[in-house]
Amino acid sequence: MKKGIFLKILVMFLAVxxxxxxxxxxxxxxxxxxGLMDTTGATSDVGKDYAIGMADAFKYINSQGGVNGKKxxxxxxDYGYRIPEAIxxxxxxxxxxxxxxxxxxxxxxxxxxxxxxxDKLPYVSASYSAHLTDPxxxxxxxxxxxxxSTNARSAITAxxxxxxxxxxxxxxxxxxxxxxxxxxxxxxxxxIKAIKDQAKLLGFEIGPDQDVSxxxxxxxxxxxxxxxxxxxxVWHGNTTMSVAATVRDAYALGLGADWIINNWGFDENxxxxxxxxxxxxxxxxxxxxxxxxxxxMDLVVSSAxxxxxxxxxxxxxxxxxxxWGDALVLWEAMKRADKKGVDLTKKGCGxxxxxxxxxxxxxxxxxxxxxxxSYTATDHRPATxxxxxxxxGGKFQTVEAVDLKKRWPKLWATKWLGW
Amino acid sequence: MSNVWLPCGNYHQNYAxxxxxxQTNFLKxxxxxxxxxxxxxxxxxADEYWISVCSMIGYTAMGAxxxxxxxxxxxxxxxxxxxxxxxxxxxxxxxxxxxPWPQFLVDWGLAYPISIIMAGIAAGLWSxxxxxxxxxxxxxxxxxxxMAAQFITVDFILTQYVSQIGGRGQAFSLPPxxxxxxxxxxxxxxxxxxxxxxxxxxxxxxxxxxxxxKPGRAWVAIRDNDIAAEALGINIVWYxxxxxxxxxxxxxxxxxxxxxxxxxxxxxxxQWFLSLWLVGVILIGGVGSIQGAIFxxxxxxxxxxxxxxxxxxxxxxxPQILFDFAYIKDMAFGLxxxxxxxxxxxxxxxxxxxxxxYFNLWPFSY
Numbered sequence: 096m097k098k099g100i101f102l103k104i105l106v107m108f109l110a111v112x113x114x115x116x117x118x119x120x121x122x123x124x125x126x127x128x129x130g131l132m133d134t135t136g137a138t139s140d141v142g143k144d145y146a147i148g149m150a151d152a153f154k155y156i157n158s159q160g161g162v163n164g165k166k167x168x169x170x171x172x173d174y175g176y177r178i179p180e181a182i183x184x185x186x187x188x189x190x191x192x193x194x195x196x197x198x199x200x201x202x203x204x205x206x207x208x209x210x211x212x213x214d215k216l217p218y219v220s221a222s223y224s225a226h227l228t229d230p231x232x233x234x235x236x237x238x239x240x241x242x243x244s245t246n247a248r249s250a251i252t253a254x255x256x257x258x259x260x261x262x263x264x265x266x267x268x269x270x271x272x273x274x275x276x277x278x279x280x281x282x283x284x285x286x287i288k289a290i291k292d293q294a295k296l297l298g299f300e301i302g303p304d305q306d307v308s309x310x311x312x313x314x315x316x317x318x319x320x321x322x323x324x325x326x327x328x329v330w331h332g333n334t335t336m337s338v339a340a341t342v343r344d345a346y347a348l349g350l351g352a353d354w355i356i357n358n359w360g361f362d363e364n365x366x367x368x369x370x371x372x373x374x375x376x377x378x379x380x381x382x383x384x385x386x387x388x389x390x391x392m393d394l395v396v397s398s399a400x401x402x403x404x405x406x407x408x409x410x411x412x413x414x415x416x417x418x419w420g421d422a423l424v425l426w427e428a429m430k431r432a433d434k435k436g437v438d439l440t441k442k443g444c445g446x447x448x449x450x451x452x453x454x455x456x457x458x459x460x461x462x463x464x465x466x467x468x469s470y471t472a473t474d475h476r477p478a479t480x481x482x483x484x485x486x487x488g489g490k491f492q493t494v495e496a497v498d499l500k501k502r503w504p505k506l507w508a509t510k511w512l513g514w
Numbered sequence: 515m516s517n518v519w520l521p522c523g524n525y526h527q528n529y530a531x532x533x534x535x536x537q538t539n540f541l542k543x544x545x546x547x548x549x550x551x552x553x554x555x556x557x558x559x560a561d562e563y564w565i566s567v568c569s570m571i572g573y574t575a576m577g578a579x580x581x582x583x584x585x586x587x588x589x590x591x592x593x594x595x596x597x598x599x600x601x602x603x604x605x606x607x608x609x610x611x612x613x614p615w616p617q618f619l620v621d622w623g624l625a626y627p628i629s630i631i632m633a634g635i636a637a638g639l640w641s642x643x644x645x646x647x648x649x650x651x652x653x654x655x656x657x658x659x660x661m662a663a664q665f666i667t668v669d670f671i672l673t674q675y676v677s678q679i680g681g682r683g684q685a686f687s688l689p690p691x692x693x694x695x696x697x698x699x700x701x702x703x704x705x706x707x708x709x710x711x712x713x714x715x716x717x718x719x720x721x722x723x724x725x726x727x728k729p730g731r732a733w734v735a736i737r738d739n740d741i742a743a744e745a746l747g748i749n750i751v752w753y754x755x756x757x758x759x760x761x762x763x764x765x766x767x768x769x770x771x772x773x774x775x776x777x778x779x780x781x782x783x784x785q786w787f788l789s790l791w792l793v794g795v796i797l798i799g800g801v802g803s804i805q806g807a808i809f810x811x812x813x814x815x816x817x818x819x820x821x822x823x824x825x826x827x828x829x830x831x832x833p834q835i836l837f838d839f840a841y842i843k844d845m846a847f848g849l850x851x852x853x854x855x856x857x858x859x860x861x862x863x864x865x866x867x868x869x870x871x872y873f874n875l876w877p878f879s880y
Contacts, residue, residue: 134837134840135840135841136840143837146836146837147837150833150836170826170829171836172822172825172836172839173836173837173839173840174840175840175843175844176782177785177787178776178780178782178783179570179783179788182566182775182776183566183567183570183819184822186562186563186566186567186703187563187819187822187823189562189563190561190562190563191826202780202782202783205687205778205780206776206777206778206779206780206783207778208687208778209687209688209690209777209778210777212690213690213701213702278673278674278677278678279668279669279673279677279780279781279782280782281780281782306673306674
């Protein structure tokens with residue numbers, strides 16, 4: 096008898112879920128946008144705020160009339176940073192008729208890239224891997240921010256410009272540089288070749304890399320290994336939680352090196368988690384921190400209050416702003432494409448969104464402290480440099496706004512695209 | 515004794531007949547119908563999304579068959595099968611991208627098929643290496659040694675060394691058109707599905723044949739009582755290692771198939787959870803049954819997809835469900851295992867067997 100009840104409940108639940116799932120296929124015609132987010136997996140320490148921010152942004156966009164009067168239906172899934180899941184979920188989003196996808200991690204975005212190209216579906220990711228910026232290889236991958244390699248090159252350049260001249264050994268020897276990141280993570284490893292290339296260009300001595308897991312809470316062995324090399328500056332390419340753990344351990348063990356951090360490891364939570372050890376830590380900031388004084392920040396903050404009242408304003412992060420950055424560039428591209436007559440409610444409008452939308456943008460300002468954004472048919476690097484800030488005296492302060500294109504125009508144009 | 519119910523008047527005269535594949539015409543008809551459904555029906559009826567779901571079912575089943583052989587047929591508990599799948603995937607990709615293939619092999623589309631076989635052999639040998647402790651330990655201790663395979667293989671060797679080959683490392687990306695079987699470039703969902711269907715069918719045939727042969731009987735004897743099996747003269751170390759090799763081979767082939775599904779690879783594809791997932795698949799499908807591995811794969815993949823479909827309309831009224839969905843999914847996985855262990859410990863394969871028996875005697879069941 097019990098077995099029967101169990102089976103009946105199971106079958107009924109499956110039937111309801113099945114019918115409900117199919118019923119959504121037949122909703123009224125709207126512009127459908129899908130999302131793949133990580134709110135529970137390895138990068139959820141930064142992914143949750145991003146996912147909330149993205150949902151807020153689309154609600155705001157719809158409150159403003161959507162795309163020239165057409166509302167957006169935004170459906171997203173948490174894939175828990177498991178790449179096989181990202182692939183099946185992407186296919187489901189495609190099946191549901193989404194005309195663009197808001198993606199998340201580097202591993203899944205790069206893994207999906209060949210499929211996205213085949214499907215001609217604009218894929219606006221939270222992964223800013225430079226491997227996604229060459230339209231010859233990845234014509235449908237986009238993001239609003241400076242890419243990781245640009246962040247990394249800018250960060251080490253800013254340290255070299257502003258910190259190294261004040262060092263006691265300046266002029267006596269080469270500066271020493273090392274990297275910490277999760278080797279297995281495509282996100283962590285994405286800019287390593289670029290930052291080492293930049294380190295060589297600037298005349299650094301490069302030490303051995305240290306493998307720090309995205310889940311790391313104890314990194315003493317890696318810090319002890321770094322101590323043997325005595326680096327002057329260390330790049331950390333992980334997300335905030337493991338960056339904070341490393342910075343804390345380095346402080347406790349007296350490593351004595353400066354830290355430069357990729358954008359996903361440098362946010363309002365870093366000083367909260369690392370405490371005194373966060374003092375002087377520098378990082379790449381592709382847009383403003385949550386609540387900073389920029390043109391469109393009021394929209395972000397008021398939408399956060401209105402649409403996500405359950406999350407206290409004090410706990411919102413730069414990740415929300417990043418999500419808005421990606422949502423706003425897609426919105427702008429869709430508005431431009433729609434004006435040119437591209438039917439955004441139909442499948443197969445991806446090439447139109449690219450040609451009439453994204454690739455017409457020149458120095459587009461999202462009003463959230465990001466560098467002006469440009470995409471061309473031959474170059475999807477949105478920005479030519481990055482603002483490097485440091486945590487000092489209880490607030491984020493500007494170290495240097497590095498423009499790589501201005502400083503190395505030939506290398507920027509001919510060598511650095513796509514890695 | 516055969517597990518097939520024979521029509522009245524049919525008698526087996528020898529062991530060969532007792533273990534024959536096609537014992538009745540009805541059975542032959544059912545198998546032909548099944549193959550027709552797999553190779554003609556599903557590709558005709560299913561859309562691109564459901565085809566990709568079927569490919570995921572096939573990938574899961576390929577991995578689960580190896581786990582079934584180890585746990586269900588030989589009694590060797592394993593929680594490191596993802597490592598062997600990873601070895602297969604990396605072997606295949608490394609061979610495709612790095613090996614200096616003679617041009618005629620590339621032109622004839624043989625590079626990928628050869629890499630699949632090599633992936634199976636590499637993963638099989640790697641699996642044997644981690645199966646060596648099974649000569650001395652079993653049960654929970656063997657679980658730990660197989661878990662070591664995961665950490666040593668994926669987190670250390672593949673991450674630190676193998677995926678560094680070729681520059682940036684970590685995410686091998688196969689350029690379009692690289693995966694070719696004969697004249698066909700494998701690039702869309704339907705082609706991937708056919709690759710899966712052929713490989714899975716071959717795997718099932720090979721495993722079913724092995725199980726009705728001498729090694730199969732030795733494996734079952736070891737599972738039921740390894741001391742008694744040894745007393746009967748079975749070289750249990752040899753057969754345990756053979757089981758590891760065959761299971762590893764199948765995992766390696768599954769990994770090589772996975773490559774054609776994603777065209778990209780990184781160690782993140784093979785997290786430990788995949789090993790646990792595969793054990794869950796055979797627990798739900800039924801331990802000690804090839805059908806169990808297939809049913810478990812269908813159940814786990816389809817239920818998760820249906821859950822996902824159910825979440826979309828619910829999110830209109832309860833947006834928080836989207837944030838909690840991964841937890842719900844993991845909870846469903848856990849609940850499904852608990853539910854089956856409590857209410858149907860023999861798994862879906864047993865239910866299938868009961869249904870078949872009912873209809874075999876219908877309408878005169880009594």
